[in-house]
Amino acid sequence: MAGDSLARRLWQLCNLLMATFFGLAAAVQVNDPDAGLWVVIYLVPAALTLLVGLNPSVTENAVWRSLCDLHSAGCIFGTIALACSLVEYTQGNILHEEEGRELFGLVIITIWMSLCRSSAKNPLGGIHLTAAVLVVLFPFVSWLYIYVNKEMRESWPTHCKTVI
Template sequence: MAEEPTKVFRLCSLLMSCLFAYSAAVQLNDPDWYLWIPLYTSASAVNLQFIITISTRRKLAKFGFCVGLFLFFKVMIEQYYYVGSEFWSLDLNERIVREKLGSGIVVISMFLHLQSSSSSSSAINKVDFGG
């Protein structure tokens, strides 16, 4: 059985939900908006976890994780072959770098939500933070 989320987790989820909702809103003028709006809206919905049920949240998290991985690799290939900029570039003036960071943040967030909502009791759920 899953434990009750802490206040810090709830606050972080709310902040990430706002970030992903804003990211979806600014994608409307992007030429490939149809790829990015579903990614950011599903990530926003997963982070608003108190509104949706656990099974729906896991499905949305899996969807966001898979789409995020696909778009991350798409952007990495595009960056390597067409732009030629470095892999570790953090120049946010480039569209490719912004898309790479956005999809990477979604993948990490969805992975963490999938881990926290897993019903199996694993070692990650029993971490003692020494408090």
């Protein structure tokens, strides 16, 4: 029983951290030429994830599930479109391309929403909880890497350089 309680608290903490990440990702879009689109793309999972962090049983709600499914479908469509664009036009490291960073954002959203949605039927534990912790760590470690890697930031468009 204590293990279940610990797993539940860790799952809630992971959701609160991901809600924070999605909120920060929306906030840094302020200088982007297509900021409105990306703010919505990040704020929807921020809100859905915050709800899961506050009350994990919300994933059983039909409205929550419908919003999650609809947003995930849009993210999958966007992921495919960005991946095709990157295959066609990228000449170097995809993290140096704005579309590459956007692609990773969509992939993170899709994975996280999938983990949240699956948590309704089975409380996360074991491999799923480990995956959740790794997904939570990935964007924060990536941001830290990008922040300290000045060479990478130099190749960015001006609107990206002024956000960090």
